[in-house]
Amino acid sequence: MTLGAERLVEGRAPQRSERLARVFLVLFWCAVVADLGCLAADLSLGHTLAKPLLMPLLALHVIVRGGPRLQVAALLFGCGGDVLLLLDADPAFLAGMASFAAGHVCYLLLFRQQRAPRARAAWTAGVYGVVLVALVFLLWPGLPADLRIPVAGYSLLLTAMACGSTRLGPVAGVGGALFLLSDTLIATGIADWPQLPRPDLWIMLTYDLAQFLLTLGLLDALRTRAAATEPREASTVTS
Incomplete structure (x- = not known):
């Protein structure tokens, strides 16, 4: 094979990967629309079938894009949670x-792995700290006694994740905030707070957007970091 042919093959491989990544992303959004439509129409069977497809499709998008294994694992753990929450049992x-x-x-x-200015990190941590304390304080009386400690511990971890997501910029930051909102809607239902019509619809809408924006923010941050290191590596090889 000639040098020109080798370069042509190497150029086609990334193009195929990009096309496949777009296919999985389109399938993800198709599953999202189907799931939300079933929730809006109160079709429980359709929701049960569509919900487990969401995070695996997004994970396949990440895999084809060359995303980190931890990101894939986070999405698959999300799928595990999605499936388990379909079961109506404590x-x-x-x-x-x-x-x-x-x-x-x-x-x-x-x-x-991402650095943020200390002042911004401290300000963000303070805001999310206040949100965490307020949520736990308000939800605590309405939670079943056996769920209070687990929910409080989970809320701490969830808030830390939402706070940490701001290190990647506004896209991932909004994703982290939406994840916190989605799980807060679940917690208000457990605490018997007044609910919006079709509460599961709003829970899934904010959750789907959260996972997508976190994924997008992570992939963009890694791509930016890789692009920044390439010139340094090239200059090292040249020298």
Whole structure:
């Protein structure tokens, strides 16, 4: 094979990967629309079938894009939580919460690789700290006694993830905030607060957007960091 042919093959491989990544992203949004439509129409079977497809499709998008394993793991732990929350039982709820918590740990490990200005980090941590204390204080009386400690512990981890997501910029930061909002809507339902019509619809809408924006923010941050290191590596090879 000639040098020109080799370069042509090398150029086609990334193009195929990009096309495949777009296919998985389109399938993800198709599953999102189907799931939200089923929730709006109160079609429980359709929701049960569509919900488990969401995070695996987004994970496949990340894999094809060459994203980190921790990001894939976070999405798959999210899928585990999604499936477990379909079961109407307290043990399944706790197991689902544990699965989501594992996903938050994966996200936190990824966020640690990104640096943020100290002043902004301190301000953001302060705001999220106030939000955490307020949420736990307000929700505590309405939560079942056996769920108070697990929910409080999970809320701490969730808030830390949302706070850490701001290190990647506004896109991931909004994703982290939406994840916090989505799980807060779940917690208000458990605490018997007044709910919006079709509460599951709003929970899934904010959750789907959260996972997508976190994924987009992470992939963009890694791509930016890789682009920044390439000139340094090239100059090192040249010297």
